[in-house]
Each structure stands twice: as C-alpha cells, then as structure tokens.
Amino acid sequence: MLLAIDAGNTNVVFALVDNGKIRARWRIATDSRRTADEYAVWLNQLLTLEGYSIGDVSDVIIATVVPRALHNLQVLASKYFKVEALIAGEAPVEWGITLDVEEPGSVGADRVVNAIAAHHLHPGDLIVIDFGTATTFDVIDYNGAYKGGIIAPGINLSLDALVMAAAKLPRIAIEAPESKSVIGRTTEDQMHVGVFWGYVAMMEGLVSRLKTEIGRSAEVLSTGGLAVLFDQHTDIFDAIAPDLTIQGLALLHERSLNN
Structure with missing residues (x-):
C-alpha cells in the first residue's frame, strides 16, 4: 500500500492508500524538529489500531511546503518502510501539468x-x-x-x-x-x-x-x-x-x- 504524506505549515497528514482508495488517515502537528523515530513510534501505533502494520507499506510519496520537515520524513521512509520516498514535483514524479504563472x-x-x-x-x-x-x-x-x-x-x-x-x-x-x-x-x-x-x-x-x-x-x-x-x-x-x-x-x- 501507498503511504501518502502531505506536510503543511500547520499539520502533517499521513494517509494509507490502496488501489486509489484511502483506507486510513492521521494528522500530527507540523514540527520540523520531529525525528523519523518519533514519527515511526506514532505511526506504528496508529497502523496497529487500524489493523495494519509497517510492513503493509510498500511505497511512500511526500508533498511538503515545509522544506525543513522533508529530511526526517525521507529518513522515516528509508529506515522504517525500507523504501526511497518519492517527492512530488521531482523526478520521477514531475507535475505533468503546465504551471502557467510567472514564477x-x-x-x-x-x-x-x-x-x-x-x-x-x-x-x-x-x-x-x-x-x-x-x-x-x-x-x-x-x-x-x-x-x-x-x-x-x-x-x-x-x-x-x-x-x-x-x-x-x-x-x-x-x-x-x-x-x-x-x-x-x-x-x-x-x-x-x-x-x-x-x-x-x-x-x-x-x-x-x-x-x-x-x-x-x-x-x-x-x-x-x-x-x-x-x-x-x-x-x-x-x-x-x-x-x-x-x-x-x-x-x-x-x-x-x-x-
């Protein structure tokens, strides 16, 4: 299953997606100092409550507007889910749409x-x-x-x-x-x-x-x-x-x- 992570200025939303369907979602206050280990402990408990485990996650994709939060989320993916996280907007997941704006x-x-x-x-x-x-x-x-x-x-x-x-x-x-x-x-x-x-x-x-x-x-x-x-x-x-x-x-x- 896919773990989709949306890291915003106020909250980080984690969602478990299976064949396009959202099976579970959780949110935690955004804190760029939060470590991969802290995320893992929190997520492991929530996954268990929903009847899943860390081993059920096969892919991770991240979108963030908080650059300082990105590193620890990438470490979370590599250390605990054993995958390299995909970053929205970066190869191989470029946007694929025209951004018709000046910047x-x-x-x-x-x-x-x-x-x-x-x-x-x-x-x-x-x-x-x-x-x-x-x-x-x-x-x-x-x-x-x-x-x-x-x-x-x-x-x-x-x-x-x-x-x-x-x-x-x-x-x-x-x-x-x-x-x-x-x-x-x-x-x-x-x-x-x-x-x-x-x-x-x-x-x-x-x-x-x-x-x-x-x-x-x-x-x-x-x-x-x-x-x-x-x-x-x-x-x-x-x-x-x-x-x-x-x-x-x-x-x-x-x-x-x-x-």
Whole structure:
C-alpha cells in the first residue's frame, strides 16, 4: 500500500492508500524538529489500531511546503518502510501539468497536487478553495493548466492576530453565529459576526471576481478542514473534496509507476 504524506505549515497528514482508495488517515502537528523515530513510534501505533502494520507499506510519496520537515520524513521512509520516498514535483514524479504563472517554482506543492486531483475529478474550468494555515484560491483551466490564484490569511490565523493584538478580546470558536443578525449585541457576538460572516463575504466576493475574470463557467471545489462548515452557510461551492491533496498524491504515484 501507498503511504501518502502531505506536510503543511500547520499539520502533517499521513494517509494509507490502496488501489486509489484511502483506507486510513492521521494528522500530527507540523514540527520540523520531529525525528523519523518519533514519527515511526506514532505511526506504528496508529497502523496497529487500524489493523495494519509497517510492513503493509510498500511505497511512500511526500508533498511538503515545509522544506525543513522533508529530511526526517525521507529518513522515516528509508529506515522504517525500507523504501526511497518519492517527492512530488521531482523526478520521477514531475507535475505533468503546465504551471502557467510567472514564477512556477514558487507555487506550493500542495496547490499543484490539488490542481492535478481537481482536474482529474472535474474536467473544465475550476476554482479550488483550500482552507489551511492560509486560505488559497487556485484557478485551473479546462486543459488542466494551473493559472494562478489568491492567497488570503486563514480564518484561524486572522482570529489569532485579532486576539493577540487586542488585549480585551476573548478567544472564540470558529463557528457560525447563533443569531442570523449581523448586529452583534455582545463583544463575542460581534467577533463571531466579523470573523465568520466577514470570511464568508470575502470568499463570495473573491469567487465572483475570479469567475468574471475567467469569463467562462467554472466549478468551485473546496477542501480543508473548514470546507464542510462553510458549505452550510454559502452556496458558492459546487463540490467538497476533503481528501483532494491525498488524491492528487495517489495520482502522481500511479503516473510514476506507468512512466
């Protein structure tokens, strides 16, 4: 089976993939100091709980936007799974799509992998919204080319900045306000309105502008932990793909086997 690893700024996601199907997934906070041995102990326990073992993993593929985390993940693959990890975007798993932007090398691996999976699942013009440390909006054309996009502060990052900068503001949960009114009656109510509905308005406005600029009908896919929450309060999403990055990694691995 394939162990697909998506190392992001906030979390590292590990997923066990068998013939394109995700059998199990786990996440751990990103820490570039975490050693291969620490990963192995943690993973071994989780594999056992799901009825698998380290020996069931035959291949490893990694996508990372945290360069300092890569080495220990490669050591994990070689020391414990006895394989050389494939790195998304590097031979023999080059992207295989056009990065039609001014600085192709600066595009995050997760965004390219998302574009690959999105185009595979939904041919046609696409906008992919990924809720992570940052919220990214990526545009993929009907040929599967990555055309660019938008990077906005993630909602948790925005909330952290607000609470840290204003001494008297309390920490609140990321959730829809109980009242439909956008006139908050308490400090917490006002924060909920500003953070939640402000974020919804930002997404709706940016998607509208992107669709106007694309000039053709475009589907909107969302992925990331908050996609389901926001889907309940806006109609801009055509589909939710919670495992888009892992699906993209599985596709890249499959292509590498066929090359």
